[in-house]
Amino acid sequence: MxxxxxxxxxxxxxxxxxxxxxxxxxxxxxxxxxxxxxxxxxxxxxxxxxxxxxxxxxxxxxxxxxxxxxxxxxxxxxxxxxxxxxxxxxxxxxxxxxSDRIDIYYEHATRMLEENFGYVCRCTADEFKEYRISKSSCPCRTQSPQDNQILWKRMLDGKFKPGEAVVRVKTDMTLKNPALRDWPALRLQDTAKHPHPRPEIGSRYMVWPLxxxxxxxxxxxxxxxxxxxxxxxxxxxxxxxxxxxxxxxxxxxxxxxxxxxxxxxxxxxxxxxxxxxxxxxxxxxxxxxxxxxxxxxxxxxxxxxxxxxxxxxxxxxxxxxxxxxxxxxxxxxxxxxxAPRLAFVRHPAAFQLVGDYPKELALPLHPNDATMGQRRWTLTNGEIWLESEDLDKMDLRLKEFANIALHDREARVESMERNDKRPIVHWLPTNNSKEAIITGTRDNTIFHIEGRLERHKHKVGTIVQLERVGYAVVIDESTLTLCHEDLTDDL
RNA sequence: GCUCGUAUAGUGUAGUGGCCCAUCAUGAAGGACUCUCAUUCCUUCGACCCGGGUUCAAAUCCCGGUACGAGCACCA
Missing domain, CATH: 3.40.50.620 (HUPs)
Incomplete structure (x- = not known):
């Protein structure tokens, strides 16, 4: 147990x-x-x-x-x-x-030099590299703490140019790991030419810790x-x-x-x-x-x-x-x-509804949460939009609405009941939709898909689910960005 | 070249000597539910880098190899 x-x-x-x-x-x-x-x-x-x-x-x-x-x-x-x-x-x-604490770092550098576990090195980077590789000490290493103090002051006073002097920590030049041998702790930067972007710092310091x-x-x-x-x-x-x-x-x-x-x-x-x-x-x-x-x-x-x-x-x-x-x-x-559900019809094709059908319908905002409420659509002129990609079948079920059969530009209403297995597609009435664009990215390029978007009052930044398309974030009332670009299919 | 580190399913991850013919997630495939190609649920697929050694017993410890990554900057 x-x-x-x-x-x-x-x-x-x-x-x-x-x-x-x-x-x-x-x-x-x-x-x-x-x-x-x-x-x-x-x-x-x-x-x-x-x-x-x-x-x-x-x-x-x-x-x-x-x-x-x-x-x-x-x-x-x-x-x-x-x-x-x-x-x-x-x-x-x-x-x-x-950058607010440079003086504090200076105090520690000073202590390091005073207590002789650091030194001011005037070798060039290339020269020191040779010493590092050959596991030998550079001439600066044996300077007295007093000399180091003097050189340190000269660094602080701007008497050296970047690259001419650096403060190193004394470790051991024979350390197995070359990266650890007398590593550099502070160096000079030309802050007259490259000032620190914070105005209160600017060109105030030339010596900077690494x-x-x-x-x-x-x-x-x-x-x-x-x-x-x-x-x-x-x-x-x-x-x-x-x-x-x-x-x-x-x-x-x-x-x-x-x-x-x-x-x-x-x-x-x-x-x-x-x-x-x-x-x-x-x-x-x-x-x-x-x-x-x-x-x-x-x-x-x-x-x-x-x-x-x-x-x-x-x-x-x-x-x-x-x-x-x-x-x-x-x-x-x-x-x-x-995520509230919303309809977006890509590559929309218009059809005219024919037959008997209610002029109003209500759809859930979220299929698993009735408390989120409903969206109401009206079909005053009977014009609807379908995705071109859904048109290879003539008999379709308009989601939450009716069975239809397509003939030319007409969509004949056959039944309000869902009484067979015909494919369910999302759709939009003209009255409740407007032209919109969704954007997404793929292979480091941005793509746009034009279509018709259900009218909505969601705030900018709302994450919605475009039914059968994917999740998207509202940019404005006629623009959306896809959240997960690779969830889109056939563009 | 020197130094350091890591190696478990397609991708990640759990596991520190017996419970492991190996966990969980993701992915893929199939199915249930559903008036979405969503959500939820179920099923299936699939792995201990290689070779030695220690041990009654190793994914787990040791050695060697291999692969990959990082450091050897007056970058962070």
Missing amino acids: EKRETKARREGLPELKNATKGKVVLRFAPNPNGPLSFGHSRGLIINAAYRDMYDGEFILRFDDTDTKVKPPMLEAYETIQEETAWLTGRQPDRVVYA LDFQSAVEDHLQGVTHIIRGKDLMDSTRKQTLLYEHFGWTYPETMYWGRVKVHEWGGFSTSQMRADIEAGQYNGWDDPRLPTLAGLRKRGIQAMALRQFWLELGITQKDISVPLATLYSHNVSVIDKT
Whole structure:
């Protein structure tokens, strides 16, 4: 009996090591060089989920310490906070801007030099690479703390140009892993030419910490207890652990996840997307073809679906490649029960109803939930629209209405009862419909389908189900975007 | 090249020596229900990378191989 418990399928995320309820501090630290992407959502969701699980704290930290290679985007600070709240269901417990804390990082760099576990290195990157490969020390390594202080001051005073000096952490040049040998902690950036986009920072600093240093110091200062991140940062952990030993600190518990690729999307980087958007290849960060949170959200992907998706994948270190279908299935399960039904007739063909039939009818807004109410249609002039694709059979059942037989442009009403197995099709009366366009994406292109859409009063952003077509989000009264593009058939 | 990591059905995932001829989801196929090609429900399909070793017993531990990924940036 007890053994069965232990072997039962684990639900949800695994326990955190060394975690005490109420004392867990987690963080997610994106570079605000653009809005959040699908990939970012994993870090946000997993870390926030552990915060909830342990009643701990979750920090959103902007690692905005590069002004040239991956310069921050001013609007992204705001966007990311908004997207974080949307995705995790609440505000982060703390928000930290690395660029606000440069002086604090300087203090730690100073201490590092004073206590002789760091040094100012004036070798070029290429020169140092040689030392790293040959496991030998560079000449700067043996400078006295006093000399390092002087050189450090000169760095701060702008006496060096970018590339001419860097502060390194002394580790051990004979370490097995070449990545760990005397790694760089702070470097110079030409902030006159590449100012930080935050006006309060601008060109104020020339010396900037690198990720491994900034992140390590900040995690300690914020009391982070658990770091969960991509396994590409495994060597970062090792570098930072070495630094923690120097400072006499204890490194947080760490967990890693592997690389995730989505079948339908190739490789996207924030910098590349930014360039493509600026070049006009995409309509903006919320272009439905882009793997951004904004794009997914605009297509009607729900935060809850993203949460279930990532929680189901868990945090294995395996590199995986997932189909969007998995995300969509989670989304369907979130949206279906509240999505009002609506008719959209693609490639519409007009017919005239002939015979006896009621001039009014009522259809359910949702077949499984009568409390959502009804939609009422009127057939004043008897003109109706059918999908061209449905016309290969002459005997059809108009959904919720009547059996008909088609002759030329006439639709003869044969019976109101459903008394045979003829195919049921969706349809629209002219009175209750108007021309509309739905858009979707496929193979990185946007397509449009013209047709007739049932008149509706749904608010912008409402997720509806177009019967026999798919789920879509309302853009305006005559435009819709498909949520799950690959659910459309024959275009 | 050096270093690190991962390998369970098509795709993901559970499983840390016996309960496993292996879990759950997704997918595909079929069916039930349904006046939607939706939802719900049922059935079926399908996997422990390879080779050694340890052990009474291995998906689970060890060694070797192979494959894939990542780091070795004055990017994050």
